[in-house]
Amino acid sequence: MKRVDDFRLRLGKHELVPIMIGGMGVDISTADLALEAARLGGVGHISDAMINTVSDRRYETKHVKEKLALYKFNVLNEDKSPVKFDLGRVAEATKLHVEATMNRKQGSGMVFINCMEKLTMNAPRETLKVRMSSALDAGIDGITLAAGLHLGSFGLIEDHPRFRDAKLGIIVSSVRALQLFLKKSARTSRLPDYIVVEGPLAGGHLGFGMDWAQYDLATIVAEVMQYLKDEQLDIPVIPAGGIFTGTDAAQFLEAGAAAVQVATRFTVADECGLPSAAKQEYFKASEDDIEVNQISPTGYPMRMIKSSPGIGDGIRPNCEAYGYLLDANGKCAYISAYNREVAAHPGARKVKVLDKTCLCTHMRNFEIWTCGQLTWRLKDTTRRLVDGSYQVPSAAHIFQDYQFSTDQQIALPPELA
Numbered sequence: 422m423k424r425v426d427d428f429r430l431r432l433g434k435h436e437l438v439p440i441m442i443g444g445m446g447v448d449i450s451t452a453d454l455a456l457e458a459a460r461l462g463g464v465g466h467i468s469d470a471m472i473n474t475v476s477d478r479r480y481e482t483k484h485v486k487e488k489l490a491l492y493k494f495n496v497l498n499e500d501k502s503p504v505k506f507d508l509g510r511v512a513e514a515t516k517l518h519v520e521a522t523m524n525r526k527q528g529s530g531m532v533f534i535n536c537m538e539k540l541t542m543n544a545p546r547e548t549l550k551v552r553m554s555s556a557l558d559a560g561i562d563g564i565t566l567a568a569g570l571h572l573g574s575f576g577l578i579e580d581h582p583r584f585r586d587a588k589l590g591i592i593v594s595s596v597r598a599l600q601l602f603l604k605k606s607a608r609t610s611r612l613p614d615y616i617v618v619e620g621p622l623a624g625g626h627l628g629f630g631m632d633w634a635q636y637d638l639a640t641i642v643a644e645v646m647q648y649l650k651d652e653q654l655d656i657p658v659i660p661a662g663g664i665f666t667g668t669d670a671a672q673f674l675e676a677g678a679a680a681v682q683v684a685t686r687f688t689v690a691d692e693c694g695l696p697s698a699a700k701q702e703y704f705k706a707s708e709d710d711i712e713v714n715q716i717s718p719t720g721y722p723m724r725m726i727k728s729s730p731g732i733g734d735g736i737r738p739n740c741e742a743y744g745y746l747l748d749a750n751g752k753c754a755y756i757s758a759y760n761r762e763v764a765a766h767p768g769a770r771k772v773k774v775l776d777k778t779c780l781c782t783h784m785r786n787f788e789i790w791t792c793g794q795l796t797w798r799l800k801d802t803t804r805r806l807v808d809g810s811y812q813v814p815s816a817a818h819i820f821q822d823y824q825f826s827t828d829q830q831i832a833l834p835p836e837l838a
């Protein structure tokens with residue numbers, strides 16, 4: 422049986438270790454995490470989710486405070502349509518994050534940025550165009566189009582000087598989604614450089630309905646590869662979702678995949694952006710503690726740990742400060758759910774909102790613990806310390822475990838001195 426290191430991912434003239442760490446917003450896949458993947462010869466992702474907020478936290482800008490000051494008059498208003506993003510600020514924040522990351526890049530690998538279409542930001546086309554163009558301006562190696570069909574996304578950047586040289590990929594969960602994307606992007610005469618096929622066991626939002634358990638990654642990957650063969654398209658296919666060991670990964674590579682995209686194993690890495698206490702919750706989680714629910718206002722099912730503090734919380738919508746999920750008409754499903762509860766409980770100091778969550782606020786504060794289905798296995802990937810907590814491994818340790826392990830083995834991190 423071969424191991425991951427027996428294979429290489431070819432993207433144009435680049436040859437890479439076929440391990441891609443998936444994008445995890447909001448700054449869960451940090452620059453430090455992505456840079457480790459690149460240093461070790463693979464591909465890492467940063468994310469542009471809530472980029473103005475991330476910029477404030479990382480680079481001491483004041484975008485959130487100043488946006489809130491500008492729209493403070495609207496805080497008690499149910500209509501959020503006036504709350505717009507300043508495109509110049511979105512560009513500035515994106516450039517800061519991408520440049521700061523790329524300036525530190527070492528090694529032969531690459532750093533991509535994960536751009537989710539569902540972050541509609543009260544002006545979907547305009548904001549997505551600025552997000553992608555600024556990342557390209559700032560020297561990102563590639564863009565992975567995520568959380569959406571992205572039927573018009575190539576068109577938004579086709580005039581950018583780097584449109585044909587940067588690596589551009591798309592995440593799909595079915596052949597149908599891929600077909601639609603290729604059809605609608607054909608006008609730009611540019612194919613994606615890679616296709617991530619994300620199955621139902623992934624973390625974050627799912628490209629499936631609540632019947633996700635009826636789907637299987639290997640089957641979808643085989644369908645996508647067959648379709649590409651029939652169409653005589655030579656595009657690397659990268660499976661994602663539930664690939665937990667080097668052996669799982671090598672099996673996909675032997676079956677013709679070009680690389681694998683993984684994330685859950687890295688949620689507990691030292692370089693991962695989750696707070697230490699949240700990492701311990703990921704380690705501790707049992708299979709029963711993980712659920713797929715519909716509380717994300719995006720309309721996509723999302724997987725998370727049931728004890729996430731953000732579930733059921735009824736805070737006032739924070740769109741004047743954030744507002745990343747406002748659709749083209751300034752609406753978000755959480756606002757309606759919140760207003761319904763407030764109307765049903767007149768005089769209550771605080772309401773509970775069970776069916777939707779204020780995802781911006783809670784992702785920003787790491788209070789929705791989104792995770793992959795196999796999170797419950799993380800406890801078997803490390804050591805238990807004397808105080809009962811779990812040892813946090815380095816990203817390099819996890820990366821190399823994927824790269825070199827065989828026989829379904831998982832190497833434990835070196836014992837702490």
Ligand SMILES: Cc1cc2nc3c(=O)[nH]c(=O)nc-3n(C[C@H](O)[C@H](O)[C@H](O)COP(=O)(O)O)c2cc1C
Pocket residue numbers: 442443444445446447449468470535537567568592619622623624625626661662663664682683684685686688791792793794795
């Ligand atoms: C904590 C977490 C956050 C994620 N956030 C995003 C995201 O913002 N955008 C995205 O496209 N995928 C996101 N994902 C999906 C991963 O990028 C990846 O494709 C998937 O989780 C791989 O499966 P695995 O976690 O079983 O290895 C997230 C996954 C996790 C675990």
